[in-house]
Amino acid sequence: MELFYVLMFGALTVVVAALELSKTGKDRMNTSSAFNAFKNNYILVYSLMMAGDWLQGPYVYYLYSQYGFGKGDIGQLFIAGFGSSMLFGTIVGSLADKQGRKRACVTYCIAYILSCITKHSPEYKVLMLGRILGGIATSLLFSAFESWLVAEHNKRGFEQQWLSITFSKAIFLGNGLVAIVSGLFGNLLVDTLGFGPVSPFDAAACFLAIGMAIIMSSWSENYGDPSENKDLLAQFKAAAVAIASDEKIALLGAIQSLFEGSMYTFVFLWTPALSPNEEEIPHGFIFATFMLASMLGSSIASRLLARSSPKVESYMQIVFVISSASLLLPILTNFLIAPSKVKGGSISFSGCILVVGFCAFEACVGIFWPSMMKMRSQYIPEEARSTIMNFFRIPLNIFVCVVLYNVDAFPMTVMFGMCSIFLFVAAVLQRRLMMIAESQKPKPQDWTALERTTEAEPLHI
Numbered sequence: 001m002e003l004f005y006v007l008m009f010g011a012l013t014v015v016v017a018a019l020e021l022s023k024t025g026k027d028r029m030n031t032s033s034a035f036n037a038f039k040n041n042y043i044l045v046y047s048l049m050m051a052g053d054w055l056q057g058p059y060v061y062y063l064y065s066q067y068g069f070g071k072g073d074i075g076q077l078f079i080a081g082f083g084s085s086m087l088f089g090t091i092v093g094s095l096a097d098k099q100g101r102k103r104a105c106v107t108y109c110i111a112y113i114l115s116c117i118t119k120h121s122p123e124y125k126v127l128m129l130g131r132i133l134g135g136i137a138t139s140l141l142f143s144a145f146e147s148w149l150v151a152e153h154n155k156r157g158f159e160q161q162w163l164s165i166t167f168s169k170a171i172f173l174g175n176g177l178v179a180i181v182s183g184l185f186g187n188l189l190v191d192t193l194g195f196g197p198v199s200p201f202d203a204a205a206c207f208l209a210i211g212m213a214i215i216m217s218s219w220s221e222n223y224g225d226p227s228e229n230k231d232l233l234a235q236f237k238a239a240a241v242a243i244a245s246d247e248k249i250a251l252l253g254a255i256q257s258l259f260e261g262s263m264y265t266f267v268f269l270w271t272p273a274l275s276p277n278e279e280e281i282p283h284g285f286i287f288a289t290f291m292l293a294s295m296l297g298s299s300i301a302s303r304l305l306a307r308s309s310p311k312v313e314s315y316m317q318i319v320f321v322i323s324s325a326s327l328l329l330p331i332l333t334n335f336l337i338a339p340s341k342v343k344g345g346s347i348s349f350s351g352c353i354l355v356v357g358f359c360a361f362e363a364c365v366g367i368f369w370p371s372m373m374k375m376r377s378q379y380i381p382e383e384a385r386s387t388i389m390n391f392f393r394i395p396l397n398i399f400v401c402v403v404l405y406n407v408d409a410f411p412m413t414v415m416f417g418m419c420s421i422f423l424f425v426a427a428v429l430q431r432r433l434m435m436i437a438e439s440q441k442p443k444p445q446d447w448t449a450l451e452r453t454t455e456a457e458p459l460h461i
Contacts, residue, residue, distance in 0.1 A: 004352055005285055012292040012359065019299045029165060029306055035158050039166045041218055042149055043173060045105075048211035049141060050174035052112060054182035055204040058287070059190065063197040067122040077131050079401050084135025086397035092136050094235055096386040097224025101148035102215065104386065108140035109212035116205040119198055143389040150377050150385065151222040163377055167370035168302035175369060176295030180288045187284055224383045239387040248379045251433045252372075253392040258426040259320070259368055261399040262419035266327065268403070269415055270358055273330050274351050276412075281347055286355065293359040297366020304367075305374060312371050313434035319371070320427035323364035327420045329357035331413045375433075 031039075064074045096104030111133045118130030153163055189199040243249050270290075275281050304315055333350040347355075380388050403415070 002346055004347065004355075005282060005289065008355060008359065009285065009289045009292065012289060012296060016292060016296050016299055019296065019303075023303070029159075029162060031162055031165065032158075034156070035162055038152075038156065038158070039162075039169065041214070042166060043170050045211050045214050045219075046145060046170045046174045047178050048207050048214070049108070049145065050178050051182050052109075052204040052208040052211070053138075053141065054179045055186050055200045055207070056116070058183060058186060058284070059197050059200050063119060063201075064127065066197055067127075069124070073124065075404055077127060079404050080128055081131040081135040081138070082397045082400045082404070084132040085139045086135075086394055086401075088132065088136050092140065094239070094387040094390055096140070096144045096147060097235060097384050100221045100223055101144050101151065101386065102219050102221045104140055104144035105148060105215050105219070106212055108137050108144060109208045109215070111140070112137040113205045113208050113212075116201040116208075119201040139390055139393060142393065143386045146373060146376070147224075147385040147389065148219070148222060151224075151382060152220065154382070155222060160377075164305035164370065164374050165302070167373040168298055168305055171366065171369040172295055172298040172302065176291055176298060176366065179291040179294075183284055183287055183291070224385060224387070235384060235387050239384045239391055242381060242384060242388060243391060246379070248433060248436055249388065251429050251436075252375060252379055253388075253395075255320075255426045255429050255433070256372060256392050257395040257399065258422045258429075259323070259372075260396050261403075262323075262327065262422045263365060264396075264400045265403050265415060265419050266358075266361065269412060273354055273358075273412060273416070274347065277348075279347050279351065281351075289355070290359065290362040293362035294366035297363035297368075298370060299366075300363070301367040301370045305370060311434070311437075312374050313430065313437050316368075316371055316375075317427050317430045317434065319364050319367050320423050320430055323361050323368075324420045324423035324427065326357045326361040326364070327416050327423065329354055330416045331420075334413050 060078075061074060064077060069077075092104070092107065115130045115133040115137060118126050118133070121127065149166065150163065153166070154160075185203065186200040189195045189203060190197055193199075243253060270286075271281075271283065274286070304310065305312065333353055337350040337353075376385075376389065
């Protein structure tokens with residue numbers, strides 16, 4: 001393996017370790033033992049859920065290709081997953097507010113376990129069913145767990161500021177350390193032990209089953225609005241009114257869709273960007289390096305969220321500008337550095353620059369997740385949290401489906417340029433959100449009045 005990759009991985013490891021070990025009292029909050037037990041229980045479950053997700057990611061495309069499917073068929077399977085998340089996942093996720101968030105989390109485990117089981121079949125229809133189940137599970141993963149956490153945190157009377165501790169630790173472990181370990185463990189199962197490309201999915205099902213057992217035995221149920229027996233259509237209408245009536249909620253949804261849409265596009269593009277001439281690159285090691293960069297970002301976020309200044313609405317503007325600039329690098333290197341015409345070989349000089357830039361982007365991703373969770377906990381009404389969060393994912397999934405369908409239709413530089421523009425727009429919207437937040441004093445959301453509103457009127461929170 002080239003020295004460059006080892007140096008990047010080593011440098012990030014040292015920086016992350018130094019940041020964690022150098023935390024002072026200003027970077028930490030004094031909490032209670034009851035909260036620590038609650039936090040540790042949630043982080044354990046969240047880490048198991050993310051292990052079940054990360055184990056599958058690197059081997060989905062590879063497994064389908066091993067079954068003999070071409071790029072077109074595999075593309076349709078991926079589109080089915082995102083389309084399912086947009087259609088069925090939105091409905092199932094929204095039911096969490098009415099039927100219970102704990103039940104929704106258990107449903108996530110069951111749906112994803114069944115999706116893993118379908119991977120044993122080479123039949124296209126069975127694999128398509130698995131992708132649909134996986135899409136539903138993804139919507140639940142990114143809405144039900146956070147909704148349960150926020151509601152349970154508030155129900156137990158913990159300090160609101162303590163939420164940021166759970167958010168940052170969950171991302172640091174679940175989207176960082178667990179991702180790295182899962183990648184290495186999957187590589188061990190498939191390559192070292194020779195159990196085949198289905199083995200990571202079996203391991204994922206085991207971790208999901210363990211997490212489901214912990215949820216069922218230690219979590220209590222909470223709901224969005226149990227006072228009224230609203231049907232699903234009424235929930236959707238109330239959520240739509242909430243988004244249309246409160247500019248802060250609408251801005252959060254737009255920012256989330258723009259950033260996550262760019263992030264998922266980056267997932268498809270980084271491999272061809274680093275190997276335009278079929279250079280030999282260690283995909284697994286680069287992925288682990290990206291996850292280390294994400295851990296660096298979440299470590300920075302934990303420090304920022306622990307302090308009263310700067311506010312999350314303020315520093316996220318800088319994060320979006322940096323992420324926009326980092327995805328401009330493929331365009332700049334394409335124009336400023338003469339492309340190599342030699343096929344194969346080691347990574348080029350421009351590729352090394354891109355790795356550094358992509359690590360900067362992944363660090364921004366690490367800051368984004370806990371910071372966005374914090375803003376959602378402040379601005380989204382509790383009564384329909386899961387419903388509104390799944391509304392946010394509708395434009396995201398449409399965007400990803402369009403990108404997947406046209407991934408070969410546009411040059412890579414155009415795709416990166418589009419993502420960079422989206423991220424800059426997110427920075428502009430973030431500034432607007434900060435200005436509104438500073439001009440308004442927070443007060444309880446009048447949800448009853450909101451539901452009865454037929455024509456959207458501005459609500460001042």
